[in-house]
Amino acid sequence: MSRPKPLKILALLLSLVLVLAACGGDAEDETGDAPAADEEPTDNDAVDDSGADAQETEEAASGETVEISFVGTQPPELLEPVVEAFESSQDRITVNYESVPFEELSAVIAQRVGGATSDIDVYYADAPRNPSIVDQGYALELTEYFDDLQGVVPEAGLETATIDGKLWTVPMRTSTQILYYNIDLLEQAGIEPPSMDPEERITWEELADLARQAQEAGAEWGYIDDQVSRYYQFQPLPESLGGGSGLTGEEGLQPDLMNDGWLQATEFWAGLYEEGLAPRGVAPDETKPIFVNGNAAFMPGGPWWIPVFAEEEDLNFGVAAFPYFADGEPVTPTDSEHLAVDPNSEHIEEAVEFVKFVTTTKDGALAMASGLAVPTANLEALPVQLAELESMRPELEGFADLAMYEIENTAVPRPFSVGYVQFEEVMNTSLEDIRSGTDPQERLQQAEEEIESAFQRL
Amino acid sequence: MTIGHVENPLVRHRRRATASDGRRRTFRHRHRDLLVAIALLSPLIIALILFRLLPVAQAAIASFQLPDGGTGLGNYRFMLDSPQFRNTVSVTLWFNLLINPIQIVLSLALALLLTQRLPANRIWQTLAFAPTAIPIAVSAIVWRVAFRPDGPINAVLASLGLPTQDWLITESLVFPSLITMASWVGVGYWMIFLIAGLRDIPTDLYEAAALDGAGWWRSFFHITLPLLRRQLTFVLVADTVVNFLMFAPVQIMTGGGPNGATDLIMWETYQQAYRFDDYSLAAAQIVVVMTIMLIVVAVQFALLQPKERL
Numbered sequence: 001m002s003r004p005k006p007l008k009i010l011a012l013l014l015s016l017v018l019v020l021a022a023c024g025g026d027a028e029d030e031t032g033d034a035p036a037a038d039e040e041p042t043d044n045d046a047v048d049d050s051g052a053d054a055q056e057t058e059e060a061a062s063g064e065t066v067e068i069s070f071v072g073t074q075p076p077e078l079l080e081p082v083v084e085a086f087e088s089s090q091d092r093i094t095v096n097y098e099s100v101p102f103e104e105l106s107a108v109i110a111q112r113v114g115g116a117t118s119d120i121d122v123y124y125a126d127a128p129r130n131p132s133i134v135d136q137g138y139a140l141e142l143t144e145y146f147d148d149l150q151g152v153v154p155e156a157g158l159e160t161a162t163i164d165g166k167l168w169t170v171p172m173r174t175s176t177q178i179l180y181y182n183i184d185l186l187e188q189a190g191i192e193p194p195s196m197d198p199e200e201r202i203t204w205e206e207l208a209d210l211a212r213q214a215q216e217a218g219a220e221w222g223y224i225d226d227q228v229s230r231y232y233q234f235q236p237l238p239e240s241l242g243g244g245s246g247l248t249g250e251e252g253l254q255p256d257l258m259n260d261g262w263l264q265a266t267e268f269w270a271g272l273y274e275e276g277l278a279p280r281g282v283a284p285d286e287t288k289p290i291f292v293n294g295n296a297a298f299m300p301g302g303p304w305w306i307p308v309f310a311e312e313e314d315l316n317f318g319v320a321a322f323p324y325f326a327d328g329e330p331v332t333p334t335d336s337e338h339l340a341v342d343p344n345s346e347h348i349e350e351a352v353e354f355v356k357f358v359t360t361t362k363d364g365a366l367a368m369a370s371g372l373a374v375p376t377a378n379l380e381a382l383p384v385q386l387a388e389l390e391s392m393r394p395e396l397e398g399f400a401d402l403a404m405y406e407i408e409n410t411a412v413p414r415p416f417s418v419g420y421v422q423f424e425e426v427m428n429t430s431l432e433d434i435r436s437g438t439d440p441q442e443r444l445q446q447a448e449e450e451i452e453s454a455f456q457r458l
Numbered sequence: 459m460t461i462g463h464v465e466n467p468l469v470r471h472r473r474r475a476t477a478s479d480g481r482r483r484t485f486r487h488r489h490r491d492l493l494v495a496i497a498l499l500s501p502l503i504i505a506l507i508l509f510r511l512l513p514v515a516q517a518a519i520a521s522f523q524l525p526d527g528g529t530g531l532g533n534y535r536f537m538l539d540s541p542q543f544r545n546t547v548s549v550t551l552w553f554n555l556l557i558n559p560i561q562i563v564l565s566l567a568l569a570l571l572l573t574q575r576l577p578a579n580r581i582w583q584t585l586a587f588a589p590t591a592i593p594i595a596v597s598a599i600v601w602r603v604a605f606r607p608d609g610p611i612n613a614v615l616a617s618l619g620l621p622t623q624d625w626l627i628t629e630s631l632v633f634p635s636l637i638t639m640a641s642w643v644g645v646g647y648w649m650i651f652l653i654a655g656l657r658d659i660p661t662d663l664y665e666a667a668a669l670d671g672a673g674w675w676r677s678f679f680h681i682t683l684p685l686l687r688r689q690l691t692f693v694l695v696a697d698t699v700v701n702f703l704m705f706a707p708v709q710i711m712t713g714g715g716p717n718g719a720t721d722l723i724m725w726e727t728y729q730q731a732y733r734f735d736d737y738s739l740a741a742a743q744i745v746v747v748m749t750i751m752l753i754v755v756a757v758q759f760a761l762l763q764p765k766e767r768l
Binding site: 106110111136279280281282286421422429432433435436438443449450453457458 | 525536540541542602605606607608624625626627628713714715716717728729731732733734735736739
């Protein structure tokens with residue numbers, strides 16, 4: 001008779017526990033993963049979820065606080081003002097903000113909204129990606145929640161928020177670009193600052209000459225791009241020369257990068273880096289410190305940097321109208337983030353209430369704008385915000401008029417296409433390759449082929 | 459004297475009975491051992507099936523689902539026709555052909571060095587291992603800064619009067635830069651396994667070899683390497699898997715560029731799955747990468763089998 005060994009009994013018990021634990025965990029995972037693997041979230045899901053939502057709303061009505069989850073691309077401290085303003089405007093909804101890097105936003109939305117995890121209620125939707133977001137079923141249709149946004153947000157923003165006559169997102173911000181310059185570096189080179197008057201804006205060719213002059217006089221860099229190698233920042237160059245957005249066709253699914261406008265603009269831009277007027281190998285998030293530290297004479301960039309730059313006592317800067325090509329038209333990029341609601345949200349009513357606060361009320365829009373100075377899309381709050389930015393430095397007098405002029409007259413939105421995501425990814429990579437020294441014509445040709453290939457999968 | 463050869467039948471019977479009992483007991487023992495082994499291994503096997511094999515099967519199934527809703531080999535045809543994907547496979551294979559031998563030779567050299575009687579030996583070992591303790595994303599960010607055109611590496615070169623380099627944006631330099639960063643992290647880690655292996659080799663073998671007049675290289679090739687074969691196999695296989703699946707440094711440092719020079723397969727798959735929302739194509743790519751990896755690992759195992767067994 002052999003006695004049972006304690007070690008074996010222990011091993012058997014441990015095994016049993018682990019097996020049970022493994023099975024239990026898996027069952028949970030399977031439930032969570034099933035919708036991701038088998039089906040895309042549909043309107044029906046939203047209807048089903050609104051049942052749960054009704055229950056939640058009931059709970060909220062009974063005095064219980066509801067927390068909504070809000071995903072965006074800015075650091076949490078910039079969103080604190082709007083979260084606080086919203087929470088103090090009512091007493092039953094709190095907001096938990098989560099920041100993800102801009103480059104990762106699409107992936108996060110695909111994983112979590114696409115995966116029906118229901119842990120996001122409201123999220124940033126980059127306007128040109130709206131067709132893709134809607135096509136994938138990642139946005140709740142908002143038509144019934146927003147009666148009339150005409151006159152509340154810019155017409156251009158409303159157009160990108162509406163697909164097939166239905167409203168899917170709400171414009172939260174718009175955007176424009178201005179030309180920053182370092183007053184000290186320009187003075188050092190004996191350069192007269194370019195004009196803020198849109199009618200007297202300088203050309204890209206003149207800007208290259210001035211950048212060269214500033215560099216010769218001691219500036220480390222004559223020029224630097226804000227969002228370097230990103231399509232948003234680059235689009236106005238080929239557009240100015242009549243090259244178009246890069247996508248044509250009725251549905252915006254035909255790449256068109258080999259026309260004269262695109263080739264000329266790309267070669268000009270590549271030349272700034274080839275010549276050494278602008279730095280290679282610096283990531284988009286590393287360009288602002290270069291300007292702030294007084295190492296670059298000119299920087300085309302967004303007005304949202306004004307508060308950041310104004311806080312730098314040693315930085316003596318001014319702004320001018322965005323350049324255009326001598327043979328072309330003035331063009332500025334526009335549009336920005338909208339807000340979308342996850343169709344799987346368990347708090348749809350509360351999520352919509354938050355979206356309404358941020359986008360349709362002056363107080364909400366200004367609170368959002370106080371954190372990050374990207375121009376608000378709320379037309380009532382926009383002039384107030386621009387005036388506030390203008391007041392930050394005496395040299396900025398006239399900025400508000402300039403920004404309004406650009407938004408109303410020279411703004412060209414990004415292409416509206418279900419393939420925009422693929423287009424933008426290919427363009428960003430191609431522009432970075434060109435900046436690094438690849439032949440522009442060859443790379444644009446390759447980009448066209450890559451985009452065509454990617455569009456075959458749509 | 460034949461008496462001794464005549465066996466008592468009773469004794470013979472008893473012996474048979476004893477042998478039979480022994481066999482039965484052995485069988486019972488074996489049976490029980492098997493059950494214990496199954497019980498002990500079952501959590502691992504179940505977890506392996508649920509969390510490894512099942513997702514692989516799901517990916518394999520998804521790889522036949524086409525964007526238009528149909529099924530077929532369309533994803534594989536598209537992938538094999540795509541110059542980008544062919545470039546990705548080529549880049550991944552070249553990367554592994556270069557980085558794995560480099561990392562293993564460096565790990566082995568470090569392990570050999572640090573098992574010698576050096577002053578402050580523990581400190582050197584800790585320093586060599588330290589980069590492993592840093593999250594790879596943090597290491598990649600640090601190296602991205604280091605490799606910047608105006609970064610510290612170029613500052614050192616400039617101070618020595620040498621020409622500065624565009625490390626991460628020149629096609630010929632980006633591979634060595636990525637390998638340097640990955641090896642900085644990896645070498646110390648693999649070194650630990652090899653140090654453990656080296657310490658297991660009995661010192662009297664070296665003493666005997668020395669008495670026979672064998673020099674350091676002869677001892678290294680005839681004692682150290684053969685007795686380190688198990689650890690080396692593990693390190694080679696695990697290192698290959700890690701480098702085949704490299705992702706964070708590519709995402710943070712190069713974005714697959716310049717001109718697709720560092721477009722490693724996991725980066726490409728991530729792009730397809732999460733940037734282009736093309737899960738079925740990403741699944742097809744996963745199937746291809748796993749197939750290539752299994753072949754490479756199988757070849758490595760075969761090559762590192764002890765010769766006696768071949």
